[in-house]
Amino acid sequence: MKQLRALTPEELARAEERLRNPAPGSRIEAAQKYGIDLTLLISHLRRTPAERAREMHDACRVVEKYRGAAAKQK
Amino acid sequence: MMNFEALVQALVDAGVEFVIIGGWSAILQGSAYTTEDLDICFARTSENLRRLARALASYHPRPAGMPKDLPFVWDEVTMRNGTVFTLDTDVGRIDLLAEVSGVGTFDDMKSTAVNTEAFERRVRVLDLKSLIKAKRAAGREKDLRILPELEALLEAQEP
Numbered sequence: 001m002k003q004l005r006a007l008t009p010e011e012l013a014r015a016e017e018r019l020r021n022p023a024p025g026s027r028i029e030a031a032q033k034y035g036i037d038l039t040l041l042i043s044h045l046r047r048t049p050a051e052r053a054r055e056m057h058d059a060c061r062v063v064e065k066y067r068g069a070a071a072k073q074k
Numbered sequence: 075m076m077n078f079e080a081l082v083q084a085l086v087d088a089g090v091e092f093v094i095i096g097g098w099s100a101i102l103q104g105s106a107y108t109t110e111d112l113d114i115c116f117a118r119t120s121e122n123l124r125r126l127a128r129a130l131a132s133y134h135p136r137p138a139g140m141p142k143d144l145p146f147v148w149d150e151v152t153m154r155n156g157t158v159f160t161l162d163t164d165v166g167r168i169d170l171l172a173e174v175s176g177v178g179t180f181d182d183m184k185s186t187a188v189n190t191e192a193f194e195r196r197v198r199v200l201d202l203k204s205l206i207k208a209k210r211a212a213g214r215e216k217d218l219r220i221l222p223e224l225e226a227l228l229e230a231q232e233p
Binding site: 001002003004005007011014015018019026027028030031032034036037038040041044045048049050052053056057059060061063064 | 075076077078079098101102103104105106108109110184186187188189190191192193194198199201222223225226227228229230231
């Protein structure tokens with residue numbers, strides 16, 4: 001089974017270059033035009049899958065906490 | 075309180091055969107998408123249904139959006155009688171699917187899914203190409219909205 005792991009320095013450099021300078025007509029350029037923040041993708045690709053999960057998990061819990069606090073104030 | 079890590083760990087520790095699909099699959103592969111549930115595709119063998127039912131039981135699963143006092147029995151028989159379950163648990167919402175549009179069943183996913191370390195466990199995750207297929211096949215607005223980002227991630231990581 002294939003492994004999903006952190007990108008190697010070479011893979012990351014290639015991905016960053018593509019995301020910083022989208023080729024005309026590319027899917028990356030289309031995403032940029034659609035409104036996707038490509039710098040955000042770069043920062044996520046710099047992390048390991050476990051770090052991506054941890055960060056999002058923590059963010060979800062913070063959102064839930066504030067949502068709960070806001071609901072109590074109503 | 076929401077705790078997807080606890081859900082994933084419970085499933086893995088119980089030996090459940092599953093693939094993480096949906097939003098968490100996107101997140102693990104670099105997406106900035108946010109999600110409020112955990113979606114998994116599970117194997118429909120009797121043993122796996124038994125393990126899945128047991129793994130989630132301590133988190134008191136119940137049909138999402140239904141009153142808490144609605145009678146609901148969570149066991150392998152319930153699981154055998156359905157293929158899609160959207161459940162609220164004590165630690166967050168979980169969607170259990172026996173089959174995913176555009177991709178197929180757990181067995182179909184086994185050859186393309188990727189293995190990774192997340193939530194302090196080894197987990198199987200739907201690969202990016204299959205996730206794109208699934209989102210396109212689902213065709214709902216919320217599925218289509220994430221496609222440009224997934225396509226960009228795929229292109230950025232192509233050899």
